[in-house]
Amino acid sequence: MSILIKNGRVIDPANKIDDILDILIEGNKIAQVAKNIKIAAKNVIDAQNKIIAPGIIDMHVHLREPGREDNETVATATAAAASGGVTTVLAMPNTNPAMDTAQNVELLKGIIKQSAKINVLICGTITKNRFGQELSDFGALKKSGVIALSDDGASVDNDVLMLEALEKAQSLNLLTICHAEDKVLAAKGVMNLGFNSTRLGLRGISNASEFERVARDITLAGKTKAALHIAHVSCRQSVLAIAQAKQQGWRVTCETAPHYFALSDDNLLGYDTNMKMNPPLRSKIDVAAIKQGLKDGVIDVIASDHAPHTEHEKDIEFERAQFGVIGLETELAVSITELIASGLLSWKRVIELLSLNPARVLGLDKGSLSVGKIADLIVISPEDQWRVEKNKIISKSKNCAFLGKNLVGRVDYTICDGKIVYQK
Amino acid sequence: MKEKAKILDQDAINRAIMRIAHEIIEKNKGTAALCLVGIRNRGVYIAQRLANCIEKIEGQAVVAGALDITLYRDDLALASGQPLVRKTEIDFDINNKNLILVDDVLYTGRTIRAALDALIDFGRPQSIQLAVLVDRGHRELPIRADFVGKNIPTSLKETVEVRLLESDGVDEVLIVEKD
Amino acid sequence: MAWNKKDLLGLEYLTAEEINLILDTAESFKEVSSREIKKVPALRGKTAVNLFYEPSTRTRVSFEVAAKRLSADVINIATETSSVRKGETLIDTGRNIQALKADIIIMRHNCSGAANMLARALDISVVNAGDGWHEHPTQALLDIFTLKEKLGKIEGLNITIVGDIAHSRVARSNIWGLTKLGAKVTVCAPEILLPLEIEKTGVKCASNIDEALKNADAVNVLRMQFERDLGAAFPEQLEYYKKYGITEERLAKAKKNIIVMHPGPINRGIEMSSEVADGANSVILEQVTNGIAVRMAVLFLVSQAKEIKA
Numbered sequence: 001m002s003i004l005i006k007n008g009r010v011i012d013p014a015n016k017i018d019d020i021l022d023i024l025i026e027g028n029k030i031a032q033v034a035k036n037i038k039i040a041a042k043n044v045i046d047a048q049n050k051i052i053a054p055g056i057i058d059m060h061v062h063l064r065e066p067g068r069e070d071n072e073t074v075a076t077a078t079a080a081a082a083s084g085g086v087t088t089v090l091a092m093p094n095t096n097p098a099m100d101t102a103q104n105v106e107l108l109k110g111i112i113k114q115s116a117k118i119n120v121l122i123c124g125t126i127t128k129n130r131f132g133q134e135l136s137d138f139g140a141l142k143k144s145g146v147i148a149l150s151d152d153g154a155s156v157d158n159d160v161l162m163l164e165a166l167e168k169a170q171s172l173n174l175l176t177i178c179h180a181e182d183k184v185l186a187a188k189g190v191m192n193l194g195f196n197s198t199r200l201g202l203r204g205i206s207n208a209s210e211f212e213r214v215a216r217d218i219t220l221a222g223k224t225k226a227a228l229h230i231a232h233v234s235c236r237q238s239v240l241a242i243a244q245a246k247q248q249g250w251r252v253t254c255e256t257a258p259h260y261f262a263l264s265d266d267n268l269l270g271y272d273t274n275m276k277m278n279p280p281l282r283s284k285i286d287v288a289a290i291k292q293g294l295k296d297g298v299i300d301v302i303a304s305d306h307a308p309h310t311e312h313e314k315d316i317e318f319e320r321a322q323f324g325v326i327g328l329e330t331e332l333a334v335s336i337t338e339l340i341a342s343g344l345l346s347w348k349r350v351i352e353l354l355s356l357n358p359a360r361v362l363g364l365d366k367g368s369l370s371v372g373k374i375a376d377l378i379v380i381s382p383e384d385q386w387r388v389e390k391n392k393i394i395s396k397s398k399n400c401a402f403l404g405k406n407l408v409g410r411v412d413y414t415i416c417d418g419k420i421v422y423q424k
Numbered sequence: 425m426k427e428k429a430k431i432l433d434q435d436a437i438n439r440a441i442m443r444i445a446h447e448i449i450e451k452n453k454g455t456a457a458l459c460l461v462g463i464r465n466r467g468v469y470i471a472q473r474l475a476n477c478i479e480k481i482e483g484q485a486v487v488a489g490a491l492d493i494t495l496y497r498d499d500l501a502l503a504s505g506q507p508l509v510r511k512t513e514i515d516f517d518i519n520n521k522n523l524i525l526v527d528d529v530l531y532t533g534r535t536i537r538a539a540l541d542a543l544i545d546f547g548r549p550q551s552i553q554l555a556v557l558v559d560r561g562h563r564e565l566p567i568r569a570d571f572v573g574k575n576i577p578t579s580l581k582e583t584v585e586v587r588l589l590e591s592d593g594v595d596e597v598l599i600v601e602k603d
Numbered sequence: 604m605a606w607n608k609k610d611l612l613g614l615e616y617l618t619a620e621e622i623n624l625i626l627d628t629a630e631s632f633k634e635v636s637s638r639e640i641k642k643v644p645a646l647r648g649k650t651a652v653n654l655f656y657e658p659s660t661r662t663r664v665s666f667e668v669a670a671k672r673l674s675a676d677v678i679n680i681a682t683e684t685s686s687v688r689k690g691e692t693l694i695d696t697g698r699n700i701q702a703l704k705a706d707i708i709i710m711r712h713n714c715s716g717a718a719n720m721l722a723r724a725l726d727i728s729v730v731n732a733g734d735g736w737h738e739h740p741t742q743a744l745l746d747i748f749t750l751k752e753k754l755g756k757i758e759g760l761n762i763t764i765v766g767d768i769a770h771s772r773v774a775r776s777n778i779w780g781l782t783k784l785g786a787k788v789t790v791c792a793p794e795i796l797l798p799l800e801i802e803k804t805g806v807k808c809a810s811n812i813d814e815a816l817k818n819a820d821a822v823n824v825l826r827m828q829f830e831r832d833l834g835a836a837f838p839e840q841l842e843y844y845k846k847y848g849i850t851e852e853r854l855a856k857a858k859k860n861i862i863v864m865h866p867g868p869i870n871r872g873i874e875m876s877s878e879v880a881d882g883a884n885s886v887i888l889e890q891v892t893n894g895i896a897v898r899m900a901v902l903f904l905v906s907q908a909k910e911i912k913a
Contacts, residue, residue, distance in 0.1 A: 195800035199615065201715035201736030201775060204799065270723075271716030316692050317714035319735070492631065495645035495673075509631040509903065545640040
């Protein structure tokens with residue numbers, strides 16, 4: 001099996017390449033990256049006027065399997081991911097059962113082996129059942145293949161326990177991913193606290209409920225020298241705190257999600273529950289700060305926080321609807337539309353945010369197009385316009401914040417492990 | 425809309441109203457138990473003018489009220505534009521009165537049908553008589569006027585436009601043709 | 604000016620012209636209630652459904668009377684007796700009512716935005732009879748109608764709203780309606796009961812009631828709901844009365860003809876004294892009467908708008 005991709009604009013930040021080149025894939029590896037490769041291949045892709053980039057590594061995805069197969073399965077999520085240009089996902093551990101024991105991880109690994117269309121990596125929990133009471137067995141989790149730890153959906157409220165977690169993770173060289181939310185400060189809120197929550201008569205979630213917890217976890221990370229990654233950063237004070245931690249030389253990285261730079265709390269004015277997520281869509285000032293953080297390097301990664309929910313969990317009263325939106329199929333196009341087409345960021349920077357940086361944060365030998373590496377890559381039509389339509393969504397759940405929006409940039413091919421897993 | 429002919433001018437309108445006033449007094453043998461109710465909008469002004477004329481002739485004041493029939497229309501569900509609901513002002517008792525219902529133009533009769541329904545909700549007059557400035561024909565209901573200022577035969581393509589000083593700044597009745 | 608909205612969800616979504624159209628139409632409807640036979644056939648053959656997810660007697664009855672005076676058939680659904688208890692979603696309930704060929708749903712709901720959601724999901728009219736802390740448009744419309752009747756106009760008036768602004772849909776609807784019509788609105792409450800950035804609506808905030816009453820042409824006194832769990836910082840009843848209760852002593856320092864309003868039911872001795880509630884400045888019962896006319900106007904206009912669309 002060989003694939004030759006011809007005349008595409010290859011953008012490979014790891015190798016500082018941005019040039020019109022051919023790429024030859026043999027077996028599951030990249031065999032050549034050069035001009036005018038003259039080797040006959042079984043499968044030739046004409047990539048003229050298209051972009052070739054390393055596949056997206058989405059380090060924040062809720063697959064829902066095992067436990068909530070009505071929302072999403074490994075099969076449907078990875079098919080959706082492939083269509084969005086994603087070749088690797090990190091599965092968040094808030095499944096049922098949660099990924100808090102080696103046994104549960106083995107269960108998920110079995111499902112992945114059977115039905116995943118792309119690479120699926122597993123994140124274990126920090127605490128048993130994500131209850132924030134007792135640490136999981138990090139050693140056993142690591143042995144079973146977990147590459148990071150998180151109680152995502154919840155934060156470990158107990159400071160001493162979190163300190164202990166970071167110390168243990170550090171000794172095992174495991175990354176800890178922090179869902180930064182102080183539930184007391186969040187005060188049962190359902191949207192961003194501000195004029196719009198006043199207008200809508202809804203309980204608000206303050207920025208403080210996020211950045212105070214970010215500040216705590218950063219301090220603990222500094223103390224323990226542990227690697228800490230802050231998930232879904234949404235507000236300006238968090239960006240500031242993370243920038244300061246980085247200046248200290250601490251091992252702190254962070255991500256944001258496309259909705260935090262593409263949308264604001266103004267989008268909630270019609271009580272659209274597809275605009276309800278946690279953390280909430282913030283004010284325009286925060287959106288500007290997130291964009292600035294993406295530009296000046298404080299924010300390392302864009303991840304989708306793909307959180308599928310069935311219609312009956314979403315199509316109800318705003319206060320009662322579940323938090324979360326899907327994002328695997330739109331993250332690339334939203335990033336192109338909001339960050340590149342607007343002139344804010346370069347292609348190179350966006351590919352870094354979506355592929356190279358998450359690979360580095362997770363310590364993966366991925367995110368580049370170097371010869372000899374596993375062929376995980378995508379071919380993109382950078383100026384192709386499309387409209388997000390509910391009936392075209394591949395994910396099992398349709399709770400997308402961008403329904404009806406026109407986006408720029410579309411995936412033509414997704415190649416994972418040397419195989420074409422998606423073709424437009 | 426094209427103006428085809430002026431049917432009545434100010435003098436003619438005044439003469440017609442004065443004549444109707446005389447006829448009302450004659451038919452009802454004076455002004456005892458007499459009251460007037462105009463249908464909004466222009467019927468109200470004509471009713472007021474009739475009341476003034478009757479008072480001039482008989483030296484007796486006659487009460488005049490205003491009736492908005494929007495809520496009684498049988499075409500509410502069909503109305504192409506949105507009907508504006510205006511105020512009904514009948515601040516006198518209509519029971520056992522000889523009530524003169526006044527409108528500017530009598531056409532299909534549906535407005536009068538609605539007005540009769542509305543009046544019944546206000547009480548039980550001894551009689552209801554109908555006075556109109558213009559009768560243009562084309563009735564769709566068994567209704568006729570007791571007092572008519574002028575009969576104007578029209579085609580269905582035409583409309584009769586009554587303009588009064590009180591609402592339009594001029595007294596005239598025109599026939600206009602719809603395009 | 605024509606009305607073209609199938610729903611009434613809140614005053615935030617209306618223009619000054621649309622608000623004035625409702626008020627003018629209500630003025631015409633007020634006469635109907637003064638007749639011997641208090642009924643007109645305008646909505647004959649139409650069905651209005653009162654769908655109440657929160658207990659409410661006065662608003663429900665007011666809507667019921669309004670609908671009946673327009674000759675509409677009225678069906679009352681209370682959550683205790685409906686399949687809502689069996690876990691049916693709001694939209695399913697709405698679709699079922701629509702399938703019964705009802706024309707208007709009048710809904711009270713404890714979740715903000717519930718009426719907006721239902722209106723989006725259905726083709727029939729939805730009239731918001733209060734949703735969470737969001738809006739209670741017909742209450743504000745009847746408040747404004749009463750003010751206009753008493754003072755002749757709204758523009759330029761100084762109106763003070765006192766009470767739990769943060770958790771009040773009546774306050775929000777009044778703020779939108781009054782500011783759109785050009786009134787100067789002051790909201791007065793303990794700091795904790797003022798919602799964030801409320802000044803952005805164009806109102807002034809005051810914490811001292813005597814200051815807030817000083818130039819007021821009218822004061823709208825909100826019902827305090829002490830039974831609600833609002834945390835420890837919520838003031839005590841007696842303390843609230845001392846600091847914010849409307850008493851004759853307080854009114855003596857205000858404009859002589861200041862109008863006192865209350866959406867009801869009144870907590871005497873908490874929001875205002877009995878003397879004030881029953882006194883010469885109070886228009887509380889007139890508000891109730893005007894509520895019928897305003898709701899008749901709203902039901903008439905939304906049902907007509909739907910016909911135009913169809």
